[in-house]
Amino acid sequence: xxxxxxxxxxxxxxxxxxxxxxxxxxxxxxxxxxxxxxxxxxxxxxxxxxxxxxxxxxxxxxxxxxxxxxxxxxxxxxxxxxxxxxxxxxxxxxxxxxxxxxxxxxxxxxxxxxxxxxxxxxxxxxxxxxxxxxxxxxxxxxxxxxxxxxxxxxxxxxxxxxxxxxxxxxxxxxxxxxxxxxxxxxxxxxxxxxxxxxxxxxxxxxxxxxxxxxxxxxxxxxxxxxxxxxxxxxxxxxxxxxxxxxxxxxxxxxxxxxxxxxxxxxxxxxxxxxxxxxxxxxxxxxxxxxxxxxxxxxxxxxxxxxxxxxxxxxxxxxxxxxxxxxxxxxxxxxxxxxxxxxxxxxx
Amino acid sequence: xxxxxxxxxxxxxxxxxxxxxxxxxxxxxxxxxxxxxxxxxxxxxxxxxxxxxxxxxxxxxxxxxxxxxxxxxxxxxxxxxxxxxxxxxxxxxxxxxxxxxxxxxxxxxxxxxxxxxxxxxxxxxxxxxxxxxxxxxxxxxxxxxxxxxxxxxxxxxxxxxxxxxxxxxxxxxxxxxxxxxxxxxxxxxxxxxxxxxxxxxxxxxxxxxxxxxxxxxxxxxxxxxxxxxxxxxxxxxxxxxxxxxxxxxxxxxxxxxxxxxxxxxxxxxxxxxxxxxxxxxxxxxxxxxxxxxxxxxxxxxxxxxxxxxxxxxxxxxxxxxxxxxxxxxxxxxxxxxxxxxxxxxxx
Numbered sequence: 001x002x003x004x005x006x007x008x009x010x011x012x013x014x015x016x017x018x019x020x021x022x023x024x025x026x027x028x029x030x031x032x033x034x035x036x037x038x039x040x041x042x043x044x045x046x047x048x049x050x051x052x053x054x055x056x057x058x059x060x061x062x063x064x065x066x067x068x069x070x071x072x073x074x075x076x077x078x079x080x081x082x083x084x085x086x087x088x089x090x091x092x093x094x095x096x097x098x099x100x101x102x103x104x105x106x107x108x109x110x111x112x113x114x115x116x117x118x119x120x121x122x123x124x125x126x127x128x129x130x131x132x133x134x135x136x137x138x139x140x141x142x143x144x145x146x147x148x149x150x151x152x153x154x155x156x157x158x159x160x161x162x163x164x165x166x167x168x169x170x171x172x173x174x175x176x177x178x179x180x181x182x183x184x185x186x187x188x189x190x191x192x193x194x195x196x197x198x199x200x201x202x203x204x205x206x207x208x209x210x211x212x213x214x215x216x217x218x219x220x221x222x223x224x225x226x227x228x229x230x231x232x233x234x235x236x237x238x239x240x241x242x243x244x245x246x247x248x249x250x251x252x253x254x255x256x257x258x259x260x261x262x263x264x265x266x267x268x269x270x271x272x273x274x275x276x277x278x279x280x281x282x283x284x285x286x287x288x289x290x291x292x293x294x295x296x297x298x299x300x301x302x303x304x305x306x307x308x309x310x311x312x313x314x315x316x317x318x319x320x321x322x323x324x325x326x327x328x329x330x331x332x333x334x335x336x337x338x339x340x341x342x343x344x345x346x347x
Numbered sequence: 348x349x350x351x352x353x354x355x356x357x358x359x360x361x362x363x364x365x366x367x368x369x370x371x372x373x374x375x376x377x378x379x380x381x382x383x384x385x386x387x388x389x390x391x392x393x394x395x396x397x398x399x400x401x402x403x404x405x406x407x408x409x410x411x412x413x414x415x416x417x418x419x420x421x422x423x424x425x426x427x428x429x430x431x432x433x434x435x436x437x438x439x440x441x442x443x444x445x446x447x448x449x450x451x452x453x454x455x456x457x458x459x460x461x462x463x464x465x466x467x468x469x470x471x472x473x474x475x476x477x478x479x480x481x482x483x484x485x486x487x488x489x490x491x492x493x494x495x496x497x498x499x500x501x502x503x504x505x506x507x508x509x510x511x512x513x514x515x516x517x518x519x520x521x522x523x524x525x526x527x528x529x530x531x532x533x534x535x536x537x538x539x540x541x542x543x544x545x546x547x548x549x550x551x552x553x554x555x556x557x558x559x560x561x562x563x564x565x566x567x568x569x570x571x572x573x574x575x576x577x578x579x580x581x582x583x584x585x586x587x588x589x590x591x592x593x594x595x596x597x598x599x600x601x602x603x604x605x606x607x608x609x610x611x612x613x614x615x616x617x618x619x620x621x622x623x624x625x626x627x628x629x630x631x632x633x634x635x636x637x638x639x640x641x642x643x644x645x646x647x648x649x650x651x652x653x654x655x656x657x658x659x660x661x662x663x664x665x666x667x668x669x670x671x672x673x674x675x676x677x678x679x680x681x682x683x684x685x686x687x688x689x690x691x692x693x694x
Contacts, residue, residue, distance in 0.1 A: 004578045005443045013580040027401055034398040043390045046591075051381040051561040054374055081428060084584040092464050096352045097444040110584075117439055117582045119466075215401040216590035231351045233360040235464045237431040237457075243563035244393075244591035 007116055021312030023337060025328040028157070028185075028290050029215045032262050032331070038255055045247040055243040062246050065253050066221060070194065070207075075226040078233070079241045083184060083206045083220035084110050087151075090204065090222070091118040092235040094178065095148040102141055102150045104133055106158060106320035108182065111151040121145070126320065131159040131284060131292075135167035142175040150175065153182045155189050158314065158326040160286030162191055169193075172200050178228075182206040184220075187263040188270070189287035194223065201225045211289060212259050213252045217245045270329045273339060280343050290328045292321075293342075299323075309341055354463055368659030370684060372675040375504070375532075375637050376562045379609050379678070385602055392594040402590040409593045412600050413568060417541065417554075422573040425580070426588045430531060430553045430567035431457050434498075437551065437569070438465040439582045441525065442495040449488055449497045451480055453505060453667035455529065458498040468492070473667070478506040478631060478639075482514035489522040497522065500529045502536050505661065505673040507633030509536050516540075519547050525575075529553040531567075534610045535617070536634035541570065548572045558636060559606050560599045564592045617676045620686060627690050637675045639668075640689075646670075656688055 034042075059079050067074040080086035087110055095101060097119035103111045105124040115122040123145065125137050133152070142150060150171060155162045172179045172193075179202055181193045186207060197203055208220040219241065222229070252259075266289050274291060277283050282294035295302050299317035302325065306313050314326040329335060381389075406426050414421040427433035434457055442448060444466035450458045452471040462469040470492065472484050480499070489497060497518060502509045519526045519540075526549055528540045533554060544550055555567040566588065569576070599606075613636050621638060624630050629641035642649050646664035649672065653660050661673040676682060 004440055004581070007443075008440055008578065008581055011581045013577070013583070024400070029401060030399040032399055036394070039394055039398065043394060046393070047383070047386055047390060049563050051386065051563045051595075052377040052379055053371070054376060054557070054562040055565065081584065081587060081589070084586070088584070093351055093355055096354075097466060119444060210401070214398040215586075216396050216398045218402065218586055218589040230360070231355065234351070234355055234358045236360070237428065237435070239431070239562075239565055240428060242428070242565035242589070242592060244595070245589060248398075248591070 005119075007119055011113065011116060021307070022310030023330060023334045024312050025330050025334065025338065026312040026314045026326075027215070028211055028288070028328045030212055030262060030266070030289070031329070031334060034214065035258075038251075038258065042248045042251045045251055046244055049243045049247060053243075054239050055241060055246060057238045059241050059246050062241075062249050065250055069253060070223060072194075072197070072223055073226070075229060076197075076223050078222040078224070078229045078236075080220050080222070081218045081240060081245075082210060083182060083208050083222075084114075085240065086206060086220055086222050086232075087111060087114040088118070089232050089235050090178070090180070091115065091120060091149065093232045095120050100145040100147040102138055102145075102147050102177070104138070104152065104156070104163075107151070108153045108157045108184075120148075123147070124320075127156075127159070131156065131161050133163045133167045133171070135164075135170050138171055139174045142171075142177045147175070147177040149178050149180060151180045151182065153184065154191070154193070155185050155287035157184070157288065158290070158292050158316070158321055158324070160284050160288045160290055160292045160326075162189055162287040165191070169196070172196065172203050176202070178202050178204055180204045180206060184208045185211055185288035187212045187259070188267055188289045191287065197223065197225070201227075204228060209249060209252065212263055214248065217248045217252075219245050219249050265332075266329050269332060269335050273329065273335050276339055277342060290326050293325050293327060295323055295325050306341070311338060311341065354466055358460065358463060368654070369657030370677060370681045371659050372677050372681065372685065373659040373661045373673075374562070375558055375635070375673075375675045377559055377609060377613070377636070378676070378681060381561065382605075385598075385605065388601075389595045389598045392598055393591055396590045396594060400590075401586050402588060402593060404585045406588050406593050409588075409596050412597055416600060417570060419541075419544070419570055420573070422576060423544075423570050425569040425571070425576045425583075427567050427569070428565045428587060428592075429557060430529060430555050430569075431461075432587065433553060433567055433569050433579075434458060434461040434527075435465070436579050436582050437525070437527070438462065438467060438496065440579045442467050447492040447494040447496075449485055449492075449494050449524070451485070451499065451503070451510075454498070455500045455504045467495075470494070471667075474503075474506070478503065478508050480510045480514045480518070482511075482517050485518055486521045489518075489524045494522070494524040496525050496527060498527045498529065500531065501538070501540070502532050502634035504531070504635065505637070505639050505663070505668055505671070506631050507635045507637055507639045507673075508631055509538055509634040512538070516543070519543065519550050523549070525549050525551055527551045527553060531555045532558055532635035534559040534606070535614055535636045538634070544570065544572070548574075551575060556596060556599065559610055561595065564595045564599075566592050566596050612679075613676050616679060616682050620676065620682050623686055624689060637673050640672050640674060642670055642672050653688070658685060658688065
């Protein structure tokens with residue numbers, strides 16, 4: 001009978017976890033649901049959607065709005081159902097079976113998974129002891145393997161830090177490969193490579209609505225040279241962004257003050273929690289909306305303990321982040337509760 | 348510099364057309380937008396969505412509802428952003444680079460495009476003069492090439508007819524390949540292979556919300572043996588169906604009487620239009636919500652003429668359907684207008 005491709009056999013279905021916790025701090029979501037008045041603005045726009053018609057395949061209105069926000073041309077923007085879909089598309093467009101993808105590790109898991117699914121050769125290059133990039137090794141590896149892609153999360157997930165800006169620039173200007181700088185957590189880091197796009201035609205920037213605006217709508221985008229966008233459009237499913245996501249994103253973009261306020265609170269809370277924990281734990285300084293903390297107990301004990309107390313957090317029991325946990329910054333009261341747990345009971 | 352993969356070069360970005368026509372009869376959409384009262388039921392459910400949270404990655408509530416509607420288990424259901432995404436996933440899961448995909452032609456274009464993108468070998472087997480399958484040739488080809496997939500649209504798009512049920516059954520029971528029976532237009536044909544799922548583990552059925560319920564929400568699904576679903580879940584992007592699509596589909600499923608009425612009107616209109624046209628044109632009897640009609644003039648003239656009169660229809664100027672047009676059944680007044688055009692002026 002028909003069997004899965006060999007490269008697929010090694011994969012497990014990605015399991016994002018289903019625990020309905022009181023404190024959901026496992027997925028780097030914003031802890032703030034949109035106020036009802038804001039939701040109603042979105043729903044009002046959705047009411048005008050012709051439900052029987054396909055979405056605008058080019059998401060033109062949204063494209064204009066996102067281009068304007070980023071001061072680039074509409075032709076430099078490409079949308080996906082979250083950046084996940086865009087990772088798959090860029091690999092489908094440019095990286096054939098056996099083509100090399102380089103990723104630092106630990107990093108966001110979907111880069112590796114998408115590479116495996118697309119039959120690519122995924123080479124992992126460990127971060128240094130400060131969780132920074134080994135730029136020389138990455139450049140040498142890219143040269144040697146004629147790599148097609150290097151994926152760099154900036155800030156990195158799960159470690160939370162932004163890698164050295166200079167090292168990334170060095171990589172971008174030294175390699176022939178595409179360098180994807182994934183700025184999913186931009187709103188919490190304030191750092192971007194956007195201004196380097198014009199000079200470096202191999203630079204691709206990823207952004208997402210998921211971490212601050214809304215994870216429910218599933219919208220990520222890529223900013224890159226027009227030629228790249230044109231090629232990736234050849235493999236894009238024609239109606240990939242549905243009418244509801246397009247409508248929601250357009251309204252969300254108008255809520256800049258609200259989202260900026262929330263980002264500000266989250267960043268302040270992150271710093272507060274970091275300061276309170278650093279005397280107790282080995283912990284990484286963060287530029288994102290989460291903290292990367294070394295566990296003092298084994299994964300199973302730790303997981304059970306958090307679950308018992310109503311917390312859902314990300315615990316790494318295997319792989320390159322083994323022995324660490326990742327904690328999303330929640331609302332102030334959630335952060336206080338988690339701090340209490342972490343400084344009293346688990347210790 | 349980095350170049351697109353060779354197999355991608357042959358592709359053009361799929362251009363679904365952007366003409367804002369008075370009569371939009373080009374995309375096989377339902378001509379009936381949802382009544383406002385029904386939209387409001389959907390929006391009411393959407394208002395309860397936590398906008399900051401990721402969607403349910405398993406779409407459990409929707410899965411239960413769709414399973415119940417089809418009298419299968421929830422584990423037999425798999426959702427995609429339209430069937431387009433599912434075509435890509437099944438190929439990624441089971442059909443590696445160089446693996447063979449067989450399609451009758453002409454048929455729905457995405458089967459070939461997805462095959463090319465995934466580096467598969469796509470073999471096209473022409474329909475016979477009655478637009479029916481050449482089952483013997485397909486079976487022989489599947490044997491010889493050890494094909495992984497055969498895609499059969501039932502009814503076929505763009506020809507509109509359901510292929511012979513017996514020929515399809517013969518194919519399903521004769522080949523080792525997966526046979527995808529794409530029932531996108533089920534609501535207009537009333538014919539399904541669902542009851543054969545238990546006996547034939549290589550049968551996969553596709554369905555969609557796009558053609559009758561709502562094209563805007565982008566939701567298709569696959570019904571298949573649990574082992575198939577489990578494997579395809581390994582390549583699925585974890586949050587591929589956003590919260591809004593899940594909410595909308597759940598409410599749409601409750602509007603069975605409304606949608607059945609609309610399907611009934613569309614089928615009656617199709618028969619009326621067919622009867623009125625068949626004395627004037629070479630035209631294919633249809634089991635779907637569109638008609639396949641041989642043009643009397645060349646493509647350019649025909650297209651211009653329809654555009655001038657406010658119609659957007661699908662005209663095939665190249666490929667296996669060259670010289671034919673595909674006309675979506677619209678509202679009665681639209682069908683009367685198009686009939687007038689087709690029987691008076693174009694003739």
